[in-house]
Each structure stands twice: as structure tokens, then as C-alpha cells.
Amino acid sequence: MRGPRTVLIADSDSMLRALLAARLTEAGYAVDPVADGEQAWTSIVEHDPDLAVLDIGMPSGSGLSGLELLRRVRDDERTKNLPVILLGSPRVDEQLEAGVACGATDVVRKPLNGRDLVRRISRLLGPARVRI
Template sequence: MGYAVGAIIVLAEDEPDLRALYAEYLRRCGYIVWEAADGAEATALIREHRPDLLLLDHWMPVLNGLEVLEQLRDSREAIGLKVVMLTHQRDAETRLEGFALGVAAYWTKDLSLAELGTKVQILLDSAST
């Protein structure tokens, strides 16, 4: 469990209240969280901070989540990066496209903060083993 605390997370969410809520909760869990309001910001933060986890909204301005993944596909800074799509999208086609681009999981935005914290912990712990 030690790996996950202090892990670096980039949180890409264009809805400011939701982004603030998630970021504050994850910080209280012991993570370092960088916030992005759009896909271009997310890409820049990933290149600068080399996070362990990217929580990526599907629909964002400038670049959507899938476009972010396409830009990072061959990037050194994204090697080993775990990506989770946080979305309201539930359709199989969208999910398959994301999985093809390396998404580790899809989580819907109706999850509670406790669920978010537990899922992040499990995902990061699995990455360190």
C-alpha cells in the first residue's frame, strides 16, 4: 500500500466544481494532484510531471480524452502511465476505443468519493507489484 500514497495524479476534468471536489479528496488521501481543465493542459502536465495515474474526462474542450491518449501514445513521459476514463459515457463503442488506446479502466462519474479513493488505491497498488 505504500506506493500509492504520494503517487502523482493528473486529473483532467473540465467541470470546475467536480474537478475541485475530486482533487481535494485525492489530496486528503495523500496523493499529489495536478489539475487540468482541458485536454491540452492535461497533456502538458503529463509531460512535465510524469504522473503515475491520469484520471481523464472523456468530453473536454481543446482535446477530448481520446485525443489526449492519441497524442501521448508514443510519448516517453507516458510510459507506465495508468489511465482511467472518468465519464458519463456508458456506450460500448466509446469504451472499446479507449481500451484500444491503452485505458486501464472506465469509471462513471456517479461513483462516491470513497469509491474513487478505493479504486485509485487498488489501481496504483496493482501497478507497483
């Protein structure tokens, strides 16, 4: 039996990362929380998560924004099929629409409901643990 499915969470808000990590861990997923787009890209390439949750509003001054990271994920042969959920506030609706155009699998507006996010992830990945 394979271990739990892994979800990468990339958000510059440490409290939101911790909240989402706790909710997903409670649901049985392994979680890889990172603070910025560059860390997220490195983790995606090195650890091959089953799904990525990216904050579209991550500051790009310190690396990659969520949208830039999504574009990189979709342009790279190794990662192009990774399911990606974009998080964003209603004030970034245009960016979220651009994310959908760039290949986001799903979009969730903040403030978000942790249970709803877990349900969306479960629909995309199936149960937290997978038998092989």
C-alpha cells in the same frame, strides 16, 4: 522517503475537479488538477504524474478531448506506460469502449463515487506515499 504519489485530474467541470482533488488529497495523494486536454498533456510531460484521470468528454474544440489525449499518451515513448483512468457518462459508452481499445487502464462511469475512485487508484498505485 519519496513524497506522495501524484494524480493528474483533467476535467472541464471545475466542481468535479475540486471534489476529486479534495477526495484524493484527503487520501494522501498529491493532485494536479487541469481544465483541458492541452493543459493535461503539458503537465504529463513536464511533471510525470503517477496516474492520470481523464474526462473522455472534455471539449475538443479548445484542444484535446480525453480520448485524443489518451491516444497521444499511448503513442509517446515517454508516457506510454502511464496508468490512465477514463471518466465518462453512460451516454458515451461507445467512447469509453474506444478508450479501452486505445489502452485505458480503467473506466469509471459518471456519476462517480469519489471513494470508489480512490480505491481504484490505490489498487493501481499502492499507498499514497511510497518509501524508497
